Amino acid sequence: MPFALLLLGVAVFAQGTSEFMLSGLVPDIARDLGVSVPAAGALTSAFAVGMVAGAPLVAGLARRWPRRGALLGFLGVFLAVHVLGAVTDSFGVLVVTRVVGALANAGFLAVALVTAAAMAGPQAKGRATSVLLGGVTLACVVGVPAGALLGQLWGWRAAFWAVVLVSLPAVAAVARSVPGGAADAERPALRGELRALRSPRLQVTLVLGALVNGATFCSFTYLAPLVTKVTGLESGWVPVVLALFGAGAFVGVVLGGRFADRRAGAVLAWGGGALCLGWGALALGAGTPAVTLGLVLVQGALSFGxxxxxxxxxxxxxxxAPTLAGGFATAAFNVGAALGPWLGGTAIGAGYGYRAPLWVSAVLVALSLVVAGCVGGRREGRAGGRPVRASPSA
Structure with a gap:
């Protein structure tokens, strides 16, 4: 695997830290800028909206640019808005920086996915994807707690400066290590990419991604109250549980990358089934600390795998559609990341308790399995009952 992929993973780590770190900084931001806590919490929503809307849009705009130039441009914008966010005293300006930062993040990730796949080779897209997503999982395990700690020690602005400092080496690394030029000339026309997006297999995959990621964030968002209210552990255990989930996610991404190129169907069928059962088992056994701690690790691995x-x-x-496919995949997963917590919160608000998001997650994964099964059955029917030849995307 090319070393440049690891450098792209560093940039994704910095951007993932920026996306998630506000969970520990909202009270300080609200107090410093003189707004309510719910208003400060809207900064997270602003970032999510920017990711969903920006991924396909910015990827489409950037498709004519050399990939190295596009990556450097998105990183430059990302750095600039974080510097502005770190020095501003205006909440309105901070909101704008979050939206623009999300657009830059979405564009970078969409182009990085395509660049990584091209650098890794036509039969190693799964391993290339796992390297980039490893940056996201490390952001959950290391970056977010570190950002919260910096916020406690030196204020929320320190966390923004830290994201800038981590991103700077990535700029130099992309400029030196990511190839450009010849590979970019082979990019298909926009009309051809748009036609390719009508592929039923792609559309089903995006739906499955939204459902699975919705299940992941539905439960992940409410792990803290589950641990303290249902499991009965002290609040000091919450970072431990979140770290366990993140550690499991990192393992899942690594293992998923090893098998996604050759055994994607098996990973999705067996892994999806285990993921569905695991959410249900966690809902039933959440009152026992050992069960909670063990299954949180397992579910993190299965979810991200x-x-x-x-x-x-x-x-x-x-x-x-090498560029737009990555953009739409990013958007679909962020739709799930926004929809899942809303569904979990709705279930809690309806009085079903803090186990409810786990059951919602189980239902979402079960729905994804039903959709995949129906599509697979229809495909076999069209093939006249003959087995469909295996491929990396099967």
Whole structure:
């Protein structure tokens, strides 16, 4: 695997830290800028909206640019808005920086997915995807707690400066290590990419990605109250549980990358089934600390193992849309990341308790399995009952 992929992973780590770190900084931001806590919490929503809307849009705009130039441009914008966010005293300006930062993040990730797949080779897209998503999982395990600690020690602005400092080496690394020029000339026309996006296999994969990622963030968002209210552990255990989930996610991404290129169907079928059962088992056994701690680790691994495989499958499903496929995959997963917590919060608000998000997650994964099963059955029917030849995207 090219070393440049690891350098792209460093940039994704910095951007993932920026996306998630506000969870520990909202009270300080609200107090410093003189707004309410719910208003400060809207900064997270602003970033999510920017990711969903920006991924396909910015990827489409950037498709004519050399990939190295596009990556450097997105990183430059990302750095600039974080510097502005770190020095501003205006909440309105801070909101704008979060939206623009999300657009830059979405564009970078969409182009990085395609660049990584091209650098790794046509049969190693799963492994390339796992390297990039490893940056996201490390952001959950290391970056977010570190950002919260910096906020406690030196204020929320220190966390923004830290993201800038981590991103700077990535700029130099991309400029020196990411190839450009010849590979960019082979990019298909926009009309051809748009036609390729109509692939039923791609569209189904995006739906599955939204459902699985929705299940992941539905439960992940409410792990803290689950641990303290249902499991009965002290609040000091919450960072431990979050770290366990993140550690499991990192393992899942690594293992998913090893099998996504050759055994994607098996990963999705067996991993998806285990993921569905695991959410239900956690809901039933959440009152026992050992069960909670063990299954949180397992569910983190399964969630990101299946999720990373689906992203790789999206790239395989649309070879004619190398740039836009990555953008739409990013958008679909962020739709799930926004929808899942809302569904979990709705279930809690309806009085079903803090186990409810786990059951919602189980239902979402079960729905993804039903959709995949129906599509697979229809495909076999069209083939006249003959087995469909295996491929990396199968």
């Amino acid at each position: 299946v999720g990373s495989t689906l992203i790789a499958r999206a790239l395989y499903a649309a070879p004619g």
